[in-house]
Amino acid sequence: MRKLLLGDEAIAQGALDAGLSGVYAYPGTPSTEITEYIQNSKLAVERNVHRRWCTNEKTAMEAALGMSFMGKRALVCMKHVGLNVCADPFVNSGMTGVNGGLVVLVADDPSMHSSQDEQDSRFYGKFAMIPTLEPSTQQEAYDMMEMAYELSEEVCLPVLMRVTTRMAHSRAVVEVKETPRAENELNYDAKASHWVLLPGNAIKRNITVTGQQAELEQRAVESKYNKYIDAADHSMGIIASGIAYNYLMECYPDGCPYPVLKISQYPMPKELIGRMTAECDAVLIAEEGQPFIEDLVRGVMPGNAVIKGRLTGELPRTGELNPDALKRALGVEVREGYDSCEDVAPRPPALCQGCGHRDVYTALNEVLKDYPNARVFGDIGCYTLGFMPPFKAIHSCVDMGASITMAKGASDAGQWPAVAIIGDSTFTHSGMTGLLDAINENANITVIISDNLTTGMTGGQDSAGTGKFEAICRGLGLPEEHLRVVVPLPKNMPEITQALREEIEYRGTSVIIPRRECMQTLQRHLKQKKAQEAKQ
């Protein structure tokens, strides 16, 4: 059966066809569509595959490990920075190992289309000492899922699959299986002690896992996804991984004149790399993301081959690759199109018209006119756009939940007013624990939880805390009189500004919750309602 699928969708379909029992994820561009595809899949509904969004990547990773522990196949999906959030269970899942197959799917975002950095998740795979896969095509992404689950169960380790934006968000025709594999039965090894990472157990387990590394590397050498394609001209060889392989082949429609080593499975297949450095005068290394292969090749390879890549300037040190970057590195002529047009103005994204975050920033800016020394700590979400004109309202944005804890640290340093602004989904993701720290010390900060009833920036997924924010704040010990709820609308400006002013003046921790539905989901809900009425 042929389907036109996004890379993300091919991964989801591949997981379902491999007998998936549960997907665990927090939305994050460019990984969101994997879970959404599974949520909309008939097969997933029939089988009751777990598919509800999680509160954050750490809860997702741990739940998936729990499912694997019970013998079933689980998938965890996240964007690259999500892997930082779940780094603890991720790295330690390499120590416990797995029972049912466990695939950790991480979508990196080189060039930072929707992210705060371009970290390369392959480093994490090496760090956790687990096999890592990096597909070049949507078909490979689909096929690799089945292989990843088999590999995971054979070596009893989680498998990291790393994709990048152009794989996640690019469509191609994919040949998929007619019949999905059955799910694993519940199967729990009662004798296993390595699930308890007490030092005594972990020390033994560490020896096992490090001992497995040679076998994992041999599997990479023999993998059908790693190919050594020899060619006549040995003045240069090219190592291309993941999607960079496509850009390379785009430069040579009639076939590459140099030997090519395509890498899509790690640990690094040193034997294949050794052949290339021995047989070629120079080696160009093309990889999407950071110079992961290049660093290792420079560090480990004997021979006289000159190594070229991102570290020597043949390829750009940062940012995504593209066909033209490869052409320049290879001395292939770049086609001349029209000159770029100087009249074109940049068009950055902006908060939607009618968005409640706009009213929140309007009110905040109005109040802070009277506090020229105020510092506003922002967070991750649509409201990060409050940095841009016309609002220019925030002074930091670092990671999920950092608004509250950074405001607290600033307040500890003597800053006043210190205001945190965080969205509802980001608050439950990583803000709650920081608020507890603040309340325990009655830190002099004002926290705005701008609640639009959804995870907005990634397209309107369910938000874990909807309907529970007042209860969460009370439960963390916030005094009732410093918990304020307002409706962010222009007509309510006097009420909102008054609440802000009072809580900034209050010398302690306070929370203001402006609450109004996201314009995107509102429009969608109205449309659905209209369609339903038309049916009746």
Added chain:
Amino acid sequence: MKTDIILCGVGGQGILSIATVIGEAAMHENLYIKQAEVHGMSQRGGDVQSNLRISSNPINSDLIALGSADVIISMEPMEALRYLPFLSKEGWIITSSKPFVNIPNYPEVETVMADLNKVKNVIILDIEQLAKDNEIPRSANVILLGAAQKALGIEYDKLENAIRRVFGRKGDAVVDANLKALAIGKEAQR
């Protein structure tokens, strides 16, 4: 055959629905397809583009190289200009004439039109007005698709059939409106 297409506009203008019809037509013809889309933050009123490549031979790169696009289909005139370095000297621009002004430094409309008219092959259409006049207000983007038919290298009846398959679930009225839009676009071709 091989056609490299850049679809562009402003986040929320619905460029991906055009891509869906082209993709459906191409898939039905057993052509290879690669389509790189933009999701995430830039969908909030920022510039968005999609690289759509169709070919009778396997396609390597998901992205189109400089100077290689055969056609730029744009929902917004200034956005069409943003991708000029990717347009082949023989390539076409098919664009809506109506500026979407959500930035303070949007250039003069006359400047944008003059820049567009410097391109050898360009079709500029007031698709919203055409859609309104023909009582198919929701199908304006398909007018652009019709106007791009020759540049795409896809036969007209194959696009018609793709529209029937893509919009079939939504009922005959929607299919007919989109077929009408395709025909209006076709007439505007040179």
